[in-house]
Amino acid sequence: MVEYEAVIGLEVHAQLKTRSKIFCGCPTTFGADANENVCPVCLGMPGVLPVLNKRAVEHGIKCGIALNCSIAETTKFDRKNYFYPDLPKGYQISQYDQPICSNGHLTIDGRKIRILRAHLEEDAGKLVHAGADGLHGSDYSKPDFNRAGVPLLEIVSEPDIRDAEHARRYLTELRTILRYLDVCDGDLEKGNFRCDANVSVRPFGQEELGTKAEIKNLNSFSAVERAIKFEIDRQTALVRSGQKVKQETRLWDENSGKTHSMRSKEGARDYRYFPEPDLVPLHIDRQWVASIEKTMPELPEARRERLIKDTGLPNEIAVVVVERQELATFFDEVLALGAQPGTARAFLDQALACYNKNTGYTITESIVTAQNIKDIVCSLDSGEINTGTAKTLMTELMESSSVGDAEAVDIPTVIKQRGLAQMSNEDELRSMISAVIAANPKQVEEFKAGKQKVREFFLGQVMKQTKGKANPKILNQVLDEELAK
Numbered sequence: 422m423v424e425y426e427a428v429i430g431l432e433v434h435a436q437l438k439t440r441s442k443i444f445c446g447c448p449t450t451f452g453a454d455a456n457e458n459v460c461p462v463c464l465g466m467p468g469v470l471p472v473l474n475k476r477a478v479e480h481g482i483k484c485g486i487a488l489n490c491s492i493a494e495t496t497k498f499d500r501k502n503y504f505y506p507d508l509p510k511g512y513q514i515s516q517y518d519q520p521i522c523s524n525g526h527l528t529i530d531g532r533k534i535r536i537l538r539a540h541l542e543e544d545a546g547k548l549v550h551a552g553a554d555g556l557h558g559s560d561y562s563k564p565d566f567n568r569a570g571v572p573l574l575e576i577v578s579e580p581d582i583r584d585a586e587h588a589r590r591y592l593t594e595l596r597t598i599l600r601y602l603d604v605c606d607g608d609l610e611k612g613n614f615r616c617d618a619n620v621s622v623r624p625f626g627q628e629e630l631g632t633k634a635e636i637k638n639l640n641s642f643s644a645v646e647r648a649i650k651f652e653i654d655r656q657t658a659l660v661r662s663g664q665k666v667k668q669e670t671r672l673w674d675e676n677s678g679k680t681h682s683m684r685s686k687e688g689a690r691d692y693r694y695f696p697e698p699d700l701v702p703l704h705i706d707r708q709w710v711a712s713i714e715k716t717m718p719e720l721p722e723a724r725r726e727r728l729i730k731d732t733g734l735p736n737e738i739a740v741v742v743v744e745r746q747e748l749a750t751f752f753d754e755v756l757a758l759g760a761q762p763g764t765a766r767a768f769l770d771q772a773l774a775c776y777n778k779n780t781g782y783t784i785t786e787s788i789v790t791a792q793n794i795k796d797i798v799c800s801l802d803s804g805e806i807n808t809g810t811a812k813t814l815m816t817e818l819m820e821s822s823s824v825g826d827a828e829a830v831d832i833p834t835v836i837k838q839r840g841l842a843q844m845s846n847e848d849e850l851r852s853m854i855s856a857v858i859a860a861n862p863k864q865v866e867e868f869k870a871g872k873q874k875v876r877e878f879f880l881g882q883v884m885k886q887t888k889g890k891a892n893p894k895i896l897n898q899v900l901d902e903e904l905a906k
């Protein structure tokens with residue numbers, strides 16, 4: 422039987438964080454009343470002239486550098502013509518044959534994904550389908566042009582992705598980069614980071630690409646992954662049974678977990694692209710590019726490598742930590758204060774657990790400071806407190822509970838006041854162990870008969886009596902000595 426492989430290319434529309442729109446002075450604020458942020462330019466009135474937003478270009482250049490692209494010496498804008506009620510001008514200003522960024526790549530888990538281009542364009546308006554049950558049952562639609570003219574960067578990958586998980590990793594990495602650059606909020610649910618997935622299949626070993634379907638309406642990372650999986654299965658089944666894949670745009674339906682056909686796909690020719698006559702071509706000065714590059718922060722890939730090298734963190738954890746920039750920065754601060762990287766890693770486990778438990782949790786919202794974590798980690802290192810206590814303290818602080826006053830938690834004081842220091846006094850522990858052994862002759866007998874598990878019973882008893890504060894190392898050692906008697 423012929424085996425098939427999937428070929429995937431992603432198109433991402435990232436909304437660039439600027440205060441005003443790309444060709445007019447209207448604000449880009451999210452959540453304004455319908456048609457509050459509009460003017461004759463973004464409404465496409467006759468006779469108006471667009472003026473290019475410098476910050477949008479700067480953001481575009483930043484992304485290009487981060488994605489290893491060449492930044493065009495000369496770039497220009499083009500009109501992409503089509504008719505739709507959310508586009509009053511009848512065309513979208515975009516970039517056709519001279520995009521601002523081209524020929525880049527990202528390396529994800531050791532595999533290179535080439536980036537064909539990234540270009541600037543304006544967003545269209547939005548139609549609110551009113552009445553009945555929305556899109557299909559509605560009687561009328563209300564256009565809202567607040568979004569018209571908001572700057573977008575469309576980032577187009579080459580078809581170098583081979584499975585759904587890899588597509589998801591590419592997307593998350595792209596989003597993390599844009600967030601590190603502070604040029605995009607990267608929120609799929611809010612629509613400021615949108616992704617269309619192009620999927621085709623071909624027999625293994627074949628060079629030529631199969632016919633692709635483009636999937637839209639992907640509102641979450643999991644939707645992207647599931648839609649691609651579904652589409653690969655659908656297409657594979659089609660070609661296996663001797664049928665052909667149609668070139669079309671398909672919509673992902675979250676409820677049924679399926680994609681369905683929306684329309685046959687327009688080709689570039691249908692858009693009748695031509696140069697935007699109201700904007701002159703833009704020459705991008707190399708000095709400008711260099712000065713922008715100087716303002717860029719350390720990027721996720723470099724940060725992961727540094728974290729792994731400095732702390733021996735496994736790659737999977739480094740990926741998750743670096744994705745949460747504020748957590749990575751916080752961890753850097755803890756290390757800078759002098760905590761041992763080896764022990765400090767325990768904090769990351771706790772922080773990630775906390776993150777999963779409280780969705781939307783960010784470290785900066787809790788009362789915990791880098792100094793607190795450093796103090797906990799150092800007390801752990803010195804043997805003053807044990808691992809269990811360290812974990813409890815970290816979690817309490819990160820969840821801002823029961824530690825009390827939101828300001829100035831001093832860990833050494835908390836340890837003293839709450840009596841959290843480990844019991845490391847050997848004699849004291851020995852007399853407790855002797856008492857437990859004396860009180861449980863049956864268990865001692867079982868142990869002597871070779872039932873190793875009973876040992877844990879004794880440990881548990883002493884831990885209970887000490888409220889979890891016994892120094893585990895000393896406890897274990899003394900217990901063995903006493904049981905051997």
Ligand code: ADP
Pocket residue numbers: 428429430431432577578579580581619620621630631632633686688689
């Ligand atoms: P279109 O003109 O339909 O938008 P493009 O050639 O511009 O098509 O490609 C758009 C996206 O589709 C790119 O991300 C590209 O990598 C991807 N792509 C192109 N051909 C294929 C294919 N046969 N299978 C999967 N993805 C593809």
Ligand code: MG
Pocket residue numbers: 432
């Ligand atoms: Mg396209």
Ligand code: ZN
Pocket residue numbers: 442445446447458459460461462463464570
């Ligand atoms: Zn405007």
